[in-house]
Amino acid sequence: MRVRPPLIALALFVAGLGPSVAAQAPADEADDLVETAPTPPPPPRVLPTVLVAINVDGARVLVDGAPVGEAPLAPLELEPGSHELTVSAPGYEASTRRFELTEAGLRVDVRLPPATDAARVPDDDPTWTTASAATPLWKRWWLWAGVGAVVVVATIVAVAVAAGGSSVQEGFPVPPIPGRSP
């Protein structure tokens, strides 16, 4: 590897030898020094991130046409520049937009509106329940549960009254003798 003298000086400066050493070293010696010194590893490149916040969990997310996952997403590392974001979910209208990503990163909020068809309640779909399609009162579960509870309570009260009124299975009641204080 051949390194030009100005670059040698820069390398030495970065390595902590200072400009004086670099200036005193002849060009040939500098060649040897640079070739034998360990090359510092290049710093890892940090990509800017974009955080895509979506109002529908499970929504599919594509960046530049490639799927990147489903909402909720962790921040995405992307190359700086312009990207196309597409978000779609069943029952919602898909959303596509472009954004410009800089080194500072970005947050993109996406709110998917309900699809027109999804918002409409189909008349012939039995799985849909609406307030207007009221169930008859006699088909309500809570009505019959309440009736059952009333019957049970009434039975208990009737049995208790009958037992207290005439039955002597427990014996005729004998009151206590309080006694007098010693």
Next chain:
Amino acid sequence: MKRALLSLALLASCGDDGALPFVMQIVADDGSVAGAAIALDAVDAVQIVVSPQAADGGFAPMDPRSFEGGDVEARVSAVGEWVLTLRRGWIERNATMGAGSFRLHVPLQAEASSDGHTRDPSLRVLFYQGTESIAESSPRLLAWPLAAGGETSVTVVCRPGFTDRCASR
């Protein structure tokens, strides 16, 4: 809702605490004790009287209570005695006939235990024909408080001079 229904069902099945009654066996003398047997049809009413000892005062006041269509009445008298009156209808339904006499099985349930300082009260059982007492038991003490599941036996003998009335109406 299901839990509430189950609780109600449990309540219905439980009832009272299920304490066993104290049983008083009233035995009508068959003539072996006092020389005159007591016939069942000679008795119009049986009265059980429990009298606390003077030092203990009287029973806790209670309003008269009727049972079994009025055939049984329990009350505390003005002097603090507990009086249980068994009338003819109840006697006929519950009498157990033996050889020459009858027995009555009377269950009693103490409503509350005493404080432990109460002395044993005295017990008398009387047989009435009309308004007149024709037979009675010897006075005796009744172990107090009444023990759940306990039992005592009381023999009622014809009073002197009432032999004919004890034999029949």
